[in-house]
Amino acid sequence: xxxxxxxxxxxxxxxxxxxxxxxxxxxxxxxxxxxxxxxxxxxxxxxxxxxxxxxxxxxxxxxxxxxxxxxxxxxxxxxxxxxxxxxxxxxxxxxxxxxxxxxxxxxxxxxxxxxxxxxxxxxxxxxxxxxxxxxxxxxxxxxxxxxxxxxxxxxxxxxxxxxxxxxxxxxxxxxxxxxxxxxxxxxxxxxxxxxxxxxxxxxxxxxxx
Numbered sequence: 001x002x003x004x005x006x007x008x009x010x011x012x013x014x015x016x017x018x019x020x021x022x023x024x025x026x027x028x029x030x031x032x033x034x035x036x037x038x039x040x041x042x043x044x045x046x047x048x049x050x051x052x053x054x055x056x057x058x059x060x061x062x063x064x065x066x067x068x069x070x071x072x073x074x075x076x077x078x079x080x081x082x083x084x085x086x087x088x089x090x091x092x093x094x095x096x097x098x099x100x101x102x103x104x105x106x107x108x109x110x111x112x113x114x115x116x117x118x119x120x121x122x123x124x125x126x127x128x129x130x131x132x133x134x135x136x137x138x139x140x141x142x143x144x145x146x147x148x149x150x151x152x153x154x155x156x157x158x159x160x161x162x163x164x165x166x167x168x169x170x171x172x173x174x175x176x177x178x179x180x181x182x183x184x185x186x187x188x189x190x191x192x193x194x195x196x197x198x199x200x201x202x203x204x205x206x207x208x209x
Contacts, residue, residue, distance in 0.1 A: 059113040098190030117189040153180040
């Protein structure tokens with residue numbers, strides 16, 4: 001009987017030990033098994049925002065679009081104005097502009113967008129683009145420009161463009177970078193538009209009488 005009891009006890013101990021081994025094996029396997037629906041945020045690469053591509057159109061091209069929209073019949077003019085606004089706003093441009101220190105204040109740096117002597121057609125536009133400059137860029141621009149009018153090559157994004165029949169045309173450029181500053185050349189005319197040759201002829205005729 002004692003021998004039978006020992007055998008039964010050994011069998012029970014072996015069974016319990018084997019059962020414990022199975023339990024441990026299952027626990028280890030469950031801890032190492034990956035969760036199928038778990039998102040691994042650390043391994044996800046970050047998508048970098050691409051830099052905005054520069055639109056190669058000039059201020060003279062904008063002036064032509066503005067003039068064309070304003071010349072539309074009254075029934076289609078509002079739609080033409082809105083088309084021009086949406087086509088130009090939000091894009092990045094590189095323009096050469098005339099800079100005058102009295103007009104270029106911190107927070108409201110207005111510049112001249114046209115060299116009227118460089119084009120054959122007379123440009124009639126009453127708007128002066130506004131550059132949103134940081135204090136550092138503004139101070140550097142005025143230091144390089146000096147007291148007189150200079151010419152700067154600037155690049156910026158046309159953030160706001162008010163263009164309608166009810167409000168004056170207004171343009172504001174953000175994220176502005178000043179790429180170059182140079183003196184105004186003798187034959188350039190940034191402030192005044194070219195005189196109408198017909199008016200000049202009439203004045204000459206009146207002076208000769």
